[in-house]
Amino acid sequence: MRSPLVAAGLATALALAACSGPTPQPAFVPVAAPTTPPSASPTPSAAASPSAAALRHVFPVLGKSSYGRTHHDYQATDIMAPCGATIVAAIDGVVLEISPVDLYDPKTDDGALRGGKSVSLLGDDGVRYYGSHFSAIDAKIRAGVRVKAGQPLGKVGRTGLASACHLHFGMSPECASTGDWWIRRGVIWPWRYLDAWRKGTAKSPVTELAAWQRKNGCSTKPPKGA
Numbered sequence: 001m002r003s004p005l006v007a008a009g010l011a012t013a014l015a016l017a018a019c020s021g022p023t024p025q026p027a028f029v030p031v032a033a034p035t036t037p038p039s040a041s042p043t044p045s046a047a048a049s050p051s052a053a054a055l056r057h058v059f060p061v062l063g064k065s066s067y068g069r070t071h072h073d074y075q076a077t078d079i080m081a082p083c084g085a086t087i088v089a090a091i092d093g094v095v096l097e098i099s100p101v102d103l104y105d106p107k108t109d110d111g112a113l114r115g116g117k118s119v120s121l122l123g124d125d126g127v128r129y130y131g132s133h134f135s136a137i138d139a140k141i142r143a144g145v146r147v148k149a150g151q152p153l154g155k156v157g158r159t160g161l162a163s164a165c166h167l168h169f170g171m172s173p174e175c176a177s178t179g180d181w182w183i184r185r186g187v188i189w190p191w192r193y194l195d196a197w198r199k200g201t202a203k204s205p206v207t208e209l210a211a212w213q214r215k216n217g218c219s220t221k222p223p224k225g226a
């Protein structure tokens with residue numbers, strides 16, 4: 001059996017492998033700043049609920065950034081962006097929780113703290129949106145506060161387990177709302193949604209997340225090795 005120390009070291013290595021570098025991956029797609037505003041009334045498409053599909057999404061980082069289609073051991077996206085770039089709310093919603101202080105220590109590599117300074121938001125579509133590794137969180141952003149799509153949440157940084165500035169972006173069902181970092185960090189691939197939002201095209205993750213939750217439920221403790 002592996003000692004906890006070895007397991008922690010392995011987890012660190014895995015996380016560092018994909019969450020850390022500005023090294024361009026073959027799958028990375030250059031992303032321009034979102035310039036075209038979304039049309040006023042997006043056509044409801046394949047999403048479960050037309051009202052959810054009609055909610056406007058905004059690409060979560062302003063200015064130049066890039067991202068790949070893969071991540072390390074779970075489904076999320078690392079959006080590489082300059083340190084200090086502005087992070088905005090992806091959709092109208094309410095702030096669920098923030099981690100305003102970076103308590104991450106590589107020696108203990110606590111999964112709950114790897115995100116450093118982070119913000120999670122319950123969108124009005126019922127989806128939880130999570131961003132981490134902020135250098136700073138906007139002073140107005142606190143649990144329970146309402147935010148609008150495009151409203152600044154903070155600045156891109158590399159707090160927590162991150163060696164280069166980026167926004168870790170994850171989408172998940174609300175589940176426990178707070179504290180369940182192993183779900184909050186992301187459970188579906190965001191890149192198709194990010195591709196649409198940066199072009200100003202409506203694309204809702206509601207259907208895919210509902211299917212994920214039907215299949216997986218909401219685990220009440222982290223998976224082994226997380």
Ligand SMILES: [Zn+2]
Nearest residue numbers: 019077078168
């Ligand atoms: Zn990440």
